[in-house]
Amino acid sequence: MASIPKGSTVVLVGTRKGLYVFHSKDRRRWKLAGRFFEGIPVHNARYDPREGVAWAAVNSFTWGPLVHRSKTLTKWTRGKAGPAYSKKSGWSVAKIWNVVGGGPAAPGVLYAGVEPAGLFRSEDDGDSWELVEGLTSHATRPKWEPGNGGLCLHTILPDPKSAKRMVVGISAVAVFSTENGGDTWKTMNDGMTARWFPDHKPRDIGYCPHKLARDPEDPNTIYQQHHWGVFRWDDAKGRWLDVSRGLSSSFGFGLTVGSEGGSAYVVPLKSDGDRTTLGEMAVYRTRNRGRAWQRLRTGLPRPAHLTILREGVGSDGQDPVGVYVATEQGQVFSTRDGGDHWDVIADNLAPAMSVTASPYP
Amino acid sequence: MVVDIFLPAALREYARGASRVQASGRSLEHVLADLDRKFPGIRQRVLADTGQIREYVVVFVNGDQVTDGEPARVPVKDGDTVHIIPSVAGG
Numbered sequence: 321m322a323s324i325p326k327g328s329t330v331v332l333v334g335t336r337k338g339l340y341v342f343h344s345k346d347r348r349r350w351k352l353a354g355r356f357f358e359g360i361p362v363h364n365a366r367y368d369p370r371e372g373v374a375w376a377a378v379n380s381f382t383w384g385p386l387v388h389r390s391k392t393l394t395k396w397t398r399g400k401a402g403p404a405y406s407k408k409s410g411w412s413v414a415k416i417w418n419v420v421g422g423g424p425a426a427p428g429v430l431y432a433g434v435e436p437a438g439l440f441r442s443e444d445d446g447d448s449w450e451l452v453e454g455l456t457s458h459a460t461r462p463k464w465e466p467g468n469g470g471l472c473l474h475t476i477l478p479d480p481k482s483a484k485r486m487v488v489g490i491s492a493v494a495v496f497s498t499e500n501g502g503d504t505w506k507t508m509n510d511g512m513t514a515r516w517f518p519d520h521k522p523r524d525i526g527y528c529p530h531k532l533a534r535d536p537e538d539p540n541t542i543y544q545q546h547h548w549g550v551f552r553w554d555d556a557k558g559r560w561l562d563v564s565r566g567l568s569s570s571f572g573f574g575l576t577v578g579s580e581g582g583s584a585y586v587v588p589l590k591s592d593g594d595r596t597t598l599g600e601m602a603v604y605r606t607r608n609r610g611r612a613w614q615r616l617r618t619g620l621p622r623p624a625h626l627t628i629l630r631e632g633v634g635s636d637g638q639d640p641v642g643v644y645v646a647t648e649q650g651q652v653f654s655t656r657d658g659g660d661h662w663d664v665i666a667d668n669l670a671p672a673m674s675v676t677a678s679p680y681p
Numbered sequence: 682m683v684v685d686i687f688l689p690a691a692l693r694e695y696a697r698g699a700s701r702v703q704a705s706g707r708s709l710e711h712v713l714a715d716l717d718r719k720f721p722g723i724r725q726r727v728l729a730d731t732g733q734i735r736e737y738v739v740v741f742v743n744g745d746q747v748t749d750g751e752p753a754r755v756p757v758k759d760g761d762t763v764h765i766i767p768s769v770a771g772g
Contacts, residue, residue, distance in 0.1 A: 382738060382767040383691060383692070384735060400721050401722050404730040405730040407732045410731060411730060412729035
């Protein structure tokens with residue numbers, strides 16, 4: 321298998337039937353480096369250029385979940401053991417939803433978010449894992465219930481400036497934050513909406529964050545695609561602000577940020593009963609922290625009733641930013657000019673669950 | 682108690698490609714623990730975190746399917762054969 325040239329951009333597409341790795345020198349012409357873990361669901365995979373390694377959350381229906389790693393993206397090594405709960409807990413890790421490096425404040429650290437919801441930490445690149453017990457022992461844990469996608473810890477946001485600080489999202493439960501390295505956690509729900517509650521009284525859990533992303537310039541600003549709205553965390557006020565105005569629908573799953581502060585991308589979907597694009601494939605972009613949204617659809621198909629899942633929108637961190645959208649129907653759309661124009665990297669892949677992208681320096 | 686274990690294709694990479702290996706113990710739990718000492722990580726592919734046989738894994742001892750999910754309650758003796766098989770499921 322040919323190696324990926326240095327200086328490329330790589331796109332990792334996790335699907336229900338394996339992982340596809342694409343690469344390009346100009347982000348215009350893409351080559352498939354290979355398909356890996358054939359037939360096995362890969363919920364998330366990402367290359368971390370700072371660490372020089374990629375990780376893949378490989379969730380075998382039969383043999384259980386494992387994190388695999390690769391420096392070349394063409395040859396993968398399985399971890400010696402997957403994250404596991406204690407026998408006495410009565411839980412068993414069914415899927416790994418997300419694998420994320422610790423970032424600049426915690427080099428050499430790897431985190432995995434799993435189902436049933438929990439956070440695991442590895443300091444040996446995924447060969448062994450330790451449960452972050454402070455989260456699983458949160459007082460609300462006995463009341464956590466799965467949503468339609470399962471009881472999954474799907475987003476892990478390490479703080480780039482402090483190894484002690486982190487935010488995680490658990491579907492149908494809440495957003496949680498820690499400021500002491502995971503020993504204790506508090507919910508971050510103020511301002512969020514949960515229309516299934518019978519009244520507007522704030523609750524500790526029962527919210528439904530679908531995806532979170534941290535602003536690239538201001539780590540205290542976090543964007544959230546929620547079940548009912550897109551929100552921005554206002555750290556000064558300590559609450560979420562609804563920034564859904566201007567979107568074709570407040571419902572959706574995927575979310576990513578651009579390379580410039582204040583920029584974010586979402587793909588609205590039609591309601592939780594339909595979960596498809598609203599007749600056309602359109603991406604919405606904000607460049608002012610959600611105050612206004614632009615509908616982007618040049619090069620995107622219409623009519624289109626596509627489903628984009630919670631890991632289905634990613635960006636490559638370059639300037640101008642490349643944004644990538646992978647669909648459950650097997651397409652991967654990309655832009656290399658921040659969203660003004662879109663192309664198709666691939667069509668007719670297996671159903672996509674995730675897409676990530678980064679430089680391959 | 683030494684038993685012969687037949688591995689499915691998906692798990693042979695743990696055993697450097699071998700389809701048949703040996704492990705010791707007086708119960709299936711002990712045998713899998715010994716197997717894991719020889720081939721680290723393989724036990725977790727067969728057993729869930731709860732210690733029970735994974736939902737879509739089937740284990741046979743001397744040709745009889747293990748129906749008790751608790752491997753500690755499955756005795757084995759010298760010369761027994763253990764087959765580990767992915768169940769016929771999925772799509």
